[in-house]
Amino acid sequence: MSESDEALHLTATDLRMATFRLARRLRSARAADSMSDTQLAVLAGLRMHGRRTISALAESEHITAPSMSSIVNGLEEQGLVVRIPDEDDRRRVQVEITAAGTEIVAETIRRRDHLLAAMLDRVDFTAEELATLREASALMRRVAER
Amino acid sequence: MSESDEALHLTATDLRMATFRLARRLRSARAADSMSDTQLAVLAGLRMHGRRTISALAESEHITAPSMSSIVNGLEEQGLVVRIPDEDDRRRVQVEITAAGTEIVAETIRRRDHLLAAMLDRVDFTAEELATLREASALMRRVAER
DNA sequence: TATTGTTATACTCTATAACTATA
DNA sequence: TATAGTTATAGAGTATAACAATA
Numbered sequence: 459m460s461e462s463d464e465a466l467h468l469t470a471t472d473l474r475m476a477t478f479r480l481a482r483r484l485r486s487a488r489a490a491d492s493m494s495d496t497q498l499a500v501l502a503g504l505r506m507h508g509r510r511t512i513s514a515l516a517e518s519e520h521i522t523a524p525s526m527s528s529i530v531n532g533l534e535e536q537g538l539v540v541r542i543p544d545e546d547d548r549r550r551v552q553v554e555i556t557a558a559g560t561e562i563v564a565e566t567i568r569r570r571d572h573l574l575a576a577m578l579d580r581v582d583f584t585a586e587e588l589a590t591l592r593e594a595s596a597l598m599r600r601v602a603e604r
Numbered sequence: 605m606s607e608s609d610e611a612l613h614l615t616a617t618d619l620r621m622a623t624f625r626l627a628r629r630l631r632s633a634r635a636a637d638s639m640s641d642t643q644l645a646v647l648a649g650l651r652m653h654g655r656r657t658i659s660a661l662a663e664s665e666h667i668t669a670p671s672m673s674s675i676v677n678g679l680e681e682q683g684l685v686v687r688i689p690d691e692d693d694r695r696r697v698q699v700e701i702t703a704a705g706t707e708i709v710a711e712t713i714r715r716r717d718h719l720l721a722a723m724l725d726r727v728d729f730t731a732e733e734l735a736t737l738r739e740a741s742a743l744m745r746r747v748a749e750r
Numbered sequence: 751t752a753t754t755g756t757t758a759t760a761c762t763c764t765a766t767a768a769c770t771a772t773a
Numbered sequence: 774t775a776t777a778g779t780t781a782t783a784g785a786g787t788a789t790a791a792c793a794a795t796a
Contacts, residue, residue, distance in 0.1 A: 481627035594740030595618035
């Protein structure tokens with residue numbers, strides 16, 4: 459293994475462990491304990507990208523269309539999304555987030571950010587260490603896009 | 605809000621987004637597609653900390669004892685753990701990972717590290733950027749410990 | 751015929767309540 | 774009585790197979 463390959467693998471191992479541990483801690487914070495990870499992910503996707511069909515949502519979340527149909531049923535019963543018939547292709551259904559759904563996502567994000575900010579505060583990082591974390595965040599997002 | 609509070613919250617937001625996106629990508633890599641996140645977490649905990657009781661495992665994973673009992677049933681049927689009666693307190697059962705269970709964890713870690721190393725490679729980071737990621741990994745683990 | 755979505759059915763993971771065995 | 778674990782039962786999330794409506 460070359461020196462640069464070794465650096466790559468060492469970085470990968472460190473970053474994998476750190477990412478899983480932090481994600482696990484943050485995932486516990488959410489606006490409603492009854493919301494599943496998938497429900498939150500669907501709402502967050504709709505909030506970012508606007509209305510989507512069942513198939514598109516299923517593909518985004520890597521689950522099947524019947525599973526997504528069932529998830530959307532649950533969200534619709536809670537008033538967090540609405541199904542809108544597609545006028546151009548009447549086989550399709552557009553799923554749209556409601557104001558209540560948007561608020562659930564926003565509140566979950568607020569709680570996670572507050573939790574993480576409090577965790578960062580307790581460690582008492584220097585300005586330089588905080589800067590390193592922000593630089594790394596940008597790098598991590600570039601990695602995750604690939 | 606003070607300047608340092610603002611830095612804390614900006615860092616928290618960046619890091620939350622980056623962490624969730626990367627964790628989500630990496631979680632899909634595992635030694636067996638049939639293994640659930642909880643099953644993997646239990647195996648990984650047993651591999652690190654040695655034999656544990658059902659109650660201790662349930663507490664670690666933040667699930668109830670009946671749920672953990674069921675998870676352990678599944679792992680035992682697959683030959684990945686064994687139940688060992690506790691001689692000192694015969695109400696207790698010690699759960700121990702088998703060689704096959706250890707291998708599942710090791711293989712999952714290998715796959716995730718290889719996936720992440722390949723992702724890092726595709727972005728073509730400089731040595732300095734890789735160093736930033738490794739420094740940040742250490743900082744993230746300190747944060748997650750709190 | 752092919753595509754979009756739903757319904758039917760089954761399995762896993764989770765919970766709470768009730769039970770057994772042991773302390 | 775209290776604790777450790779299991780069993781019984783139910784609800785949510787997932788899958789595959791079969792179906793209905795539309796293109």
